[in-house]
Amino acid sequence: VLIYERIREERRAGRSVIQAIDTGFTKALATIVDSNITSLIATVVLFYLGTGPVKGFAITYAIGILTTVFTAFTFTRLLVSIWLRRARPKELPKAPVTFVPPGTKIPFMGIRRWTFTLSSALSILSVVLFMTVGINYGIDFKGGSLIEVQAKSGNADLADLRARLTELNIGEVQVQQFGTPNDVLIRVGTQDGGENAEQTVIDKVRGELQDNYDFRRVEVVGPTVSGE
Missing domain, CATH: 3.30.70.120 (Alpha-Beta Plaits)
Structure with a gap:
């Protein structure tokens, strides 16, 4: 999703289809790697602190993360390159149904004070409940x-x-x-x-x-x- 949205963003900025695809893959790399490294840190913690099936889950999860990142920037890019050579599109294809109108701009940073306040309140409430009520283990x-x-x-x-x-x-x-x-x-x-x-x-x-x-x-x- 990050790669494809990045490609569309580059196309809207005026780049050609080929340039948008190449730039989209390049610029999405850092974000995708960063998010998956965070997940890998969690798998390392599970592996060293867990036992038995928990270690097995950590290994499986790590393999899934690595293969996902690898295929996103190798196999997926290969398929897109093959499609480019065969179809030679002049424009990126669009879905028949659009849930968000093109050009829609949501002022996320404009409401940051409200969202930060709500997020902080919920975080504090979670900590209080954890310390007072505890966890109801299944x-x-x-x-x-x-x-x-x-x-x-x-x-x-x-x-x-x-x-x-x-x-x-x-x-x-x-x-x-x-x-x-x-x-x-x-x-x-x-x-x-x-x-x-x-x-x-x-x-x-x-x-x-x-x-x-x-x-x-x-x-x-x-x-x-x-x-x-």
Whole structure:
């Protein structure tokens, strides 16, 4: 997007199509490299501070960044050069639908005081909430069980589900409707005793609900994975 918009900007400045394309690729290089280097710094932090799957994600992310930058300035430029030699266009093609009229100018710097103030207020609020309320970690970080069920007949009764699961004494339980009215997502907090305890909880839930609900999906996130 940066490259193509830069090319159009150069064309509006009066350059020829070939000059606009060449200048557009050249001037967009610094911005694209700078933004992706910032992302690479994050991947380095993830790689050295993370463990297991987190390191794998960091490596995959880094490879994606490098290949994206490489293809943008080699393969994409090659394709544009081939198109230039074959089509010999005198003007850059335009999309059939334009959402922003040509020549539109938005005074971003004119409203900078309002935007800076709003941004600062939201940043301060985020820090205050982080220090006072804290982060509500999900099962992916705390560990636990994720169970997806579907009512066999009629809509799912969330109040009834909560009452029945509370009676099982399995700790923190969250019941949430999603998709259709008969689909329910059940989250059960991590259990003391490792994966065997997690499986015992799932068996209890299945025994309690299997007469009225079909079990569509069951996932268990153990303490090892959540720690990583």
